[in-house]
Amino acid sequence: LRSNYAIFLSxxxxxxxxxxxYKEFDxxxxxxxxxxxxxxxxxxxxxxxxxxxLIINNLLFxxxxxxxxxxxxxxxxxxxxxxxxxEKDILRAHKLDNLDIVTNKTLVEFYVDNKQFHKAIPYCDSxxxxxxxxxxxxxxxxNCKIHLALWKNLSKDLDFFKNKIDKNIT
Numbered sequence: 001l002r003s004n005y006a007i008f009l010s011x012x013x014x015x016x017x018x019x020x021x022y023k024e025f026d027x028x029x030x031x032x033x034x035x036x037x038x039x040x041x042x043x044x045x046x047x048x049x050x051x052x053x054l055i056i057n058n059l060l061f062x063x064x065x066x067x068x069x070x071x072x073x074x075x076x077x078x079x080x081x082x083x084x085x086x087e088k089d090i091l092r093a094h095k096l097d098n099l100d101i102v103t104n105k106t107l108v109e110f111y112v113d114n115k116q117f118h119k120a121i122p123y124c125d126s127x128x129x130x131x132x133x134x135x136x137x138x139x140x141x142x143n144c145k146i147h148l149a150l151w152k153n154l155s156k157d158l159d160f161f162k163n164k165i166d167k168n169i170t
Contacts, residue, residue, distance in 0.1 A: 003025075006022060007038055009021070015042075039055050052076050056076065074090045077089060093107075099126075099127075111123075115147070117143075117147045120141075142158065
């Protein structure tokens with residue numbers, strides 16, 4: 001309840017009071033997985049990246065398979081321009097659940113943003129083959145292939161894209 005109150009305080013601009021609650025959590029060892037995650041997200045949102053990283057690492061020390069925490073740490077590393085650790089975390093999240101849509105979208109977008117189009121295509125193919133948000137992933141795959149000038153089978157990908165759009169419209 002107090003963690004939710006801290007979130008409320010943060011969203012209303014009362015950061016000092018919010019941080020006071022989390023300081024009490026630290027001192028009295030009251031943190032839960034949720035409070036660590038919320039605290040780290042608040043710190044991250046306010047651009048206290050190093051502190052956000054310390055807090056999320058506390059959570060991951062307790063549970064190194066927390067998918068949401070790993071993806072959150074990815075975002076912190078990304079904002080810190082630490083692409084090596086960001087990539088390690090998003091790949092680690094993918095390894096924990098290779099069909100998680102949020103993780104796959106984040107991974108593909110990360111590779112596209114970093115102009116590593118060749119790395120994005122296999123993840124697109126995987127999600128397309130499972131028919132998980134295939135429209136998004138075929139669009140991203142086509143984008144990657146165009147950037148890489150991979151014209152082979154592009155017409156098949158475009159036909160697949162058109163068919164998916166036609167199905168969504170009707």
